[in-house]
Amino acid sequence: xxxxxxxxxxxxxxxxxxxxxxxxxxxxxxxxxxxxxxxxxxxxxxxxxxxxxxxxxxxxxxxxxxxxxxxxxxxxxxxxxxxxxxxxxxxxxxxxxxxxxxxxxxxxxxxxxxxxxxxxxxxxxxxxxxxxxxxxxxxxxxxxxxxxxxxxxxxxxxxxxxxxxxxxxxxxxxxxxxxxxxxxxxxxxxxxxxxxxxxxxxxxxxxxxxxxxxxxxxxxxxxxxxxxxxxxxxxxxxxxxxxxxxxxxxxxxxxxxxxxxxxxxxxxxxxxxxxxxxxxxxxxxxxxxxxxxxxxxxxxxxxxxxxxxxxxxxxxxxxxxxxxxxxxxxxxxxxxxxxxxxxxxxxxxxxxxxxxxxxxxxxxxxxxxxxxxxxxxxxxxxxxxxxxxxxxxxxxxxxxxxxxxxxxxxxxxxxxxxxxxxxxxxxxxxxxxxxxxxxxxxxxxxxxxxxxxxxxxxxxxxxxxxxxxxxxxxxxxxxxxxxxxxxxxxxxxxxxxxxxxxxxxxxxxxxxxxxxxxxxxxxxxxxxxxxxxxxxxxxxxxxxxxxxxxxxxxxxxxxxxxxxxxxxxxxxxxxxxxxxxxxxxxxxxxxxxxxxxxxxxxxxxxxxxxxxxxxxxxxxxxxxxxxxxxxxxxxxxxxxxxxxxxxxxxxxxxxxxxxxxxxxxxxxxxxxxxxxxxxxxxxxxxxxxxxxxxxxxxxxxxxxxxxxxxxxxxxxxxxxxxxxxxxxxxxxxxxxxxxxxxxxxxxxxxxxxxxxxxxxxxxxxxxxxxxxxxxxxxxxxxxxxxxxxxxxxxxxxxxxxxxxxxxxxxxxxxxxxxxxxxxxxxxxxxxxxxxxxx
Numbered sequence: 001x002x003x004x005x006x007x008x009x010x011x012x013x014x015x016x017x018x019x020x021x022x023x024x025x026x027x028x029x030x031x032x033x034x035x036x037x038x039x040x041x042x043x044x045x046x047x048x049x050x051x052x053x054x055x056x057x058x059x060x061x062x063x064x065x066x067x068x069x070x071x072x073x074x075x076x077x078x079x080x081x082x083x084x085x086x087x088x089x090x091x092x093x094x095x096x097x098x099x100x101x102x103x104x105x106x107x108x109x110x111x112x113x114x115x116x117x118x119x120x121x122x123x124x125x126x127x128x129x130x131x132x133x134x135x136x137x138x139x140x141x142x143x144x145x146x147x148x149x150x151x152x153x154x155x156x157x158x159x160x161x162x163x164x165x166x167x168x169x170x171x172x173x174x175x176x177x178x179x180x181x182x183x184x185x186x187x188x189x190x191x192x193x194x195x196x197x198x199x200x201x202x203x204x205x206x207x208x209x210x211x212x213x214x215x216x217x218x219x220x221x222x223x224x225x226x227x228x229x230x231x232x233x234x235x236x237x238x239x240x241x242x243x244x245x246x247x248x249x250x251x252x253x254x255x256x257x258x259x260x261x262x263x264x265x266x267x268x269x270x271x272x273x274x275x276x277x278x279x280x281x282x283x284x285x286x287x288x289x290x291x292x293x294x295x296x297x298x299x300x301x302x303x304x305x306x307x308x309x310x311x312x313x314x315x316x317x318x319x320x321x322x323x324x325x326x327x328x329x330x331x332x333x334x335x336x337x338x339x340x341x342x343x344x345x346x347x348x349x350x351x352x353x354x355x356x357x358x359x360x361x362x363x364x365x366x367x368x369x370x371x372x373x374x375x376x377x378x379x380x381x382x383x384x385x386x387x388x389x390x391x392x393x394x395x396x397x398x399x400x401x402x403x404x405x406x407x408x409x410x411x412x413x414x415x416x417x418x419x420x421x422x423x424x425x426x427x428x429x430x431x432x433x434x435x436x437x438x439x440x441x442x443x444x445x446x447x448x449x450x451x452x453x454x455x456x457x458x459x460x461x462x463x464x465x466x467x468x469x470x471x472x473x474x475x476x477x478x479x480x481x482x483x484x485x486x487x488x489x490x491x492x493x494x495x496x497x498x499x500x501x502x503x504x505x506x507x508x509x510x511x512x513x514x515x516x517x518x519x520x521x522x523x524x525x526x527x528x529x530x531x532x533x534x535x536x537x538x539x540x541x542x543x544x545x546x547x548x549x550x551x552x553x554x555x556x557x558x559x560x561x562x563x564x565x566x567x568x569x570x571x572x573x574x575x576x577x578x579x580x581x582x583x584x585x586x587x588x589x590x591x592x593x594x595x596x597x598x599x600x601x602x603x604x605x606x607x608x609x610x611x612x613x614x615x616x617x618x619x620x621x622x623x624x625x626x627x628x629x630x631x632x633x634x635x636x637x638x639x640x641x642x643x644x645x646x647x648x649x650x651x652x653x654x655x656x657x658x659x660x661x662x663x664x665x666x667x668x669x670x671x672x673x674x675x676x677x678x679x680x681x682x683x684x685x686x687x688x689x690x691x692x693x694x695x696x697x698x699x700x701x702x703x704x705x706x707x708x709x710x711x712x713x714x715x716x717x718x719x720x721x722x723x724x725x726x727x728x729x730x731x732x733x734x735x736x737x738x739x740x741x742x743x744x745x746x747x748x749x750x751x752x753x754x755x756x757x758x759x760x761x762x763x764x765x766x767x768x769x770x771x772x773x774x775x776x777x778x779x780x781x782x783x784x785x786x787x788x789x790x791x792x793x794x795x796x797x798x799x800x801x802x803x804x805x806x807x808x809x810x811x812x813x814x815x816x817x818x819x820x821x822x823x824x825x826x827x828x829x830x831x832x833x834x835x836x837x838x
Contacts, residue, residue: 041182042173049168049189052541053161056194059554060157066560067157068103068203069095069553076585077653078567078671090555094346094356098203100628101603104593105137106147106156106205112740113148120741120801124593125602126612126629127579127645127760127782132801133306134605136206138247140299143209153557160202160552167212168193171430174219175437178385183444183533184437187540191367191433194544196340196360197426202552209246210255211426213239217259218430221285225266228281233288234821240292241814245299250419251426256289257415258392258427265388291821294814301807303606305763312607315626316418329359329401329422337361337368337432338463339470340547341504347551358422361397362547363432365463365511366540370439371432372459377442377452386438393431400425443519444533456519463512467505474502507546514539567672568595571649577683577735578648584632586651586672600645603628608782611696612760615641615781618704636660637704643679644703644710644780646758650675679710684745686731687714687754687785694718699781714754714785720777726787729753733795741799751790756783757797764802769793 059065069092074083104124108131112119119139122131131137138144143163146155172189176182192198192215201207220236223229244252263285267278293300307313335342340362374382375390398406400422410416442452474480475498483499484506518539522532553560564572568587571580572595579598580587589601602608608616608629617623619638620631631638634650639662642650650663656673659665667674693699693715702708702715718725731749735757738744747755754777761784767776769786770793779785784797 038176042176045172045182045186045189046165046169048186049172049193050165052168052190052193052545053164056164056545056548057157057161057554060154061161063554064557065090065157065554066153066557067160067552067554068153068560069098070103070561071553071555071559072096072099073562073588073591076588077582077651078565078587078669079562080653081670082562082565084559086559089550090553090560092347092551092553094200095203095553097603100588100590101605102136102203102205104590105134105604106152107594109137109139110148110152117740121799122593122604123740123759124596124598125590125604126608127600127758128762129602129604129608129760130302130306130606130762130764130801132804133302135247135249135299135303136605138206138209138245140245140296141209141247142242143246144205147205153561156203157554159205160208163208163212164193164198164202167198167208167215170212170215170219171433174215174222175434177219177222178434178437180437180441181444181533183537184441186537187367187370187440188433188437190537190541190544191364191436192430194548195364195429195433196336196362196547197423197429199548199551200357200360204248206247207251210243210248210251213243213246214255214258214426214430217243217255218262220288221259221263222266224284224288225263225270225281228277228284230284230821231825233284234818234825236285236288237291237295237818237821240289241295244293244296247299249303250421250423253415253419254421254424254426256293258430259285259289261392261395262388265391269384269387291814291817295811295818297810297814298804298807301803301810302801305803307606308763309609310606311610311613311625312605313418314610315607315624316420331401333359333401334361334397335470337363338365338466338508339501339504341500342470344500345551347553358420361425361428363429364436364540364543364547365508366515366536366543367432367436369459369463369512369515370437370443370536371435372439373452373456374435374438374440374442376455376459377439377449382438386435389431389434392427393435396425396427396429396431400428440533440536443522443536460512460516460519464509467509467512470505470508471502474498474505476502511539511543564595565671566669567651567667567674568597570667570674571595571597571651575649577738578680579646580649580651581631581642581645581647582651583634583653583656584630586653589628589630598646600642600647601629601631608760609762611778612782614696614700615644615703618700634660634663636662637706639663639677640679640708640710641703643677643681644758644783646681646683647677648680650677681710681756681758683735684733684747684755684757685711686729686733686747686749686788687756687779688712688730689714689728690726690754691715692718692721692725696781703780710780714756714779715781716754716777716779716785720779721787722775726753727751729790743797745795745797746792747788747795748792749788749790753788754779754785755788755795756780756785757795759784759797762799765797765799767798768796771796 054061057067060067071087071091072093073079074087108122108124109119119131122129132139143159146158150158168189171192172185175185175188197211198208216239217236220232220239223232224236240256243255246252263282267282270278336359340360346356374386399410410421442448443456480498480502484503487500487503488506515536518532518535575597579600580592581600589599590603592599613623613625616629618641623629639660652673654670654672659675662678663675664678665673666676689712691702691713693702695717699715699717729749729751731747731753733745733747733755736744736746743757743759745755745757756779760782761778765776765784767774767786769788774786777785786795788795
């Protein structure tokens with residue numbers, strides 16, 4: 001019996017061994033299956049988000065349209081007579097900056113890149129302005145590669161599509177990293193890809209080239225705080241570098257600070273980690289961010305150097321509190337989180353007391369309601385994962401609305417003191433998208449608690465009440481209801497702002513009722529929970545596509561891009577190296593770059609110098625620091641100042657007859673009127689009379705004096721001179737060769753005098769006379785000048801981008817550090833395959 005028992009025991013032991021082995025194998029197979037399933041879901045999500053973007057941008061990607069609001073030019077000379085009959089379908093005055101700046105910059109950048117010319121200087125705006133130091137061109141952004149290599153009209157749509165997909169897929173992966181399911185991740189991706197910030201700034205390429213990377217930064221910060229792996233730190237450095245390369249400084253500040261705040265909150269909410277380990281992981285996040293910034297020093301340092309002493313920098317001091325007061329947001333703008341068109345919509349040419357681009361908090365009706373469900377239901381103790389997003393959302397709202405105390409603190413922080421902080425509402429939009437995913441996860445569980453259902457129906461009831469109150473406050477009188485229904489059905493422009501506000505309320509009602517219907521179906525049939533999740537995501541996609549539809553102008557290429565008119569051809573034949581200007585938006589400033597017309601006006605970042613701003617106020621006394629440099633009318637003194645800037649030709653609307661002294665009409669057509677400025681300074685002169693001013697005020701007064709003639713006179717500050725002041729000299733000077741950053745003159749003088757080049761001075765310009773370095777002077781407030789001895793001489797002006805060499809050296813150091821980091825990770829992984837941090 002004992003022997004039999006022992007043998008049976010041994011048999012049991014022997015039998016148990018394969019059982020344990022099979023359980024290990026089963027676990028491994030399960031892990032591989034789970035990994036394969038997750039990868040399959042990720043690929044499916046990537047494909048569905050790509051489909052969403054394709055549906056939205058179909059006219060630009062497939063239909064041959066142009067994603068650029070260039071049709072705005074049909075409202076100004078010389079294109080007004082060519083206005084298409086269907087212009088309203090691709091017209092949005094809220095995107096004016098794209099027409100005046102971003103599109104012309106892309107055109108010029110492509111030309112210089114394709115010609116093999118380093119894009120140091122832009123000679124076509126403001127008398128000349130730094131170009132490589134303009135960060136908003138996004139020289140090194142991967143998103144702009146299509147702009148440089150593909151046909152521009154198609155590349156604009158492709159670049160936008162890639163950015164929206166990156167935004168959506170990043171939000172999806174962030175939610176999956178937070179251990180939520182497929183449908184919640186897809187909801188976050190849909191909501192963030194087409195949230196208000198991405199939609200309204202899409203054609204402003206630099207904004208979205210940065211903003212779409214916010215979920216990726218938080219994703220990697222989450223991985224680092226959870227796992228502490230060094231390879232995630234290296235990936236974070238790469239994403240930071242791509243974000244900084246995007247080019248919009250304000251959005252860069254907001255996304256990087258958002259990642260920092262998130263990492264700090266996650267560190268505080270990780271009770272299982274020792275404080276030393278928390279600090280190590282926080283240090284890894286901070287070091288990765290610093291390395292990413294270092295890698296992009298080649299674009300950051302020139303931009304920082306070029307911004308010193310500019311009007312744009314002065315306007316943004318203190319967060320733009322004074323200059324950008326028109327962008328302040330009342331607390332009531334929070335209603336745009338549910339009713340985004342409450343105050344109108346620029347694409348429908350219905351405006352109101354709100355700046356739509358700055359003040360729209362919309363991430364989708366469904367995402368908003370589900371985010372409230374997620375927060376209120378407290379799904380399965382997930383508050384540690386939700387709290388950082390709730391805090392980011394609250395901070396985004398508070399800073400954007402300039403909450404007392406907090407706003408003062410923020411605008412005194414480094415970085416935040418030079419940007420428009422209303423746009424930090426981006427934090428709120430991502431928070432709503434992610435928290436909405438938590439709400440959907442709670443509602444698609446196989447067993448949903450009664451508490452969760454109570455909170456859900458409470459949120460939906462509150463939303464319905466808000467819809468009813470909003471509809472009642474708008475009212476149905478005055479044809480508002482009919483106007484709203486026509487806009488909903490046919491996108492017919494409403495007759496009033498009440499019509500579009502009521503339509504926004506009705507659309508919110510549609511999606512609230514739609515969500516309630518899907519949840520009611522899932523509540524009564526629990527086995528349909530997965531289907532309910534899919535239906536909710538589909539409803540959210542329709543919600544976001546409806547919001548995004550029509551905001552970005554996508555018109556047919558044949559009509560969306562205004563053609564060259566006879567007046568433009570007239571200017572091109574005669575302009576040569578001289579400059580033009582237009583009254584108001586005539587021959588729109590910076591757009592003239594497209595036709596290679598040098599314009600005295602402009603609106604380039606980092607914007608003109610403060611000296612140029614003070615000079616321009618003689619032409620346009622109402623000029624503000626942060627606005628594009630235009631003039632609405634001309635007085636005799638303004639004609640002389642334009643002449644000082646080399647403006648030979650002044651364009652105006654057709655039919656204009658009267659003009660101040662010094663302007664002679666030389667072209668009159670159906671498209672425009674063109675005048676010639678008799679005071680226009682030639683491209684280069686030898687000053688026959690030199691006035692020495694004691695300071696900048698005296699210099700400005702001398703230029704504004706009635707006897708000043710820019711064709712013969714020069715005004716130089718005493719502190720500019722090195723030695724005795726030169727007197728006027730007889731002679732002549734002319735440009736004999738010119739490249740992007742090099743201008744060669746030949747000057748002949750009877751005795752020592754001042755040779756002026758009618759181009760804007762900027763730090764980085766140097767001059768040689770017969771190959772020997774000479775002192776570069778600022779003359780006439782903004783022009784370049786040099787003192788030249790008697791005789792015939794070769795004068796060469798050369799431009800070197802300030803900060804470029806130092807920035808390139810720092811970037812090389814950053815790349816070297818990243819390469820060493822990557823090499824160390826590879827070596828560590830080979831030696832210790834299972835080591836932490838590998």
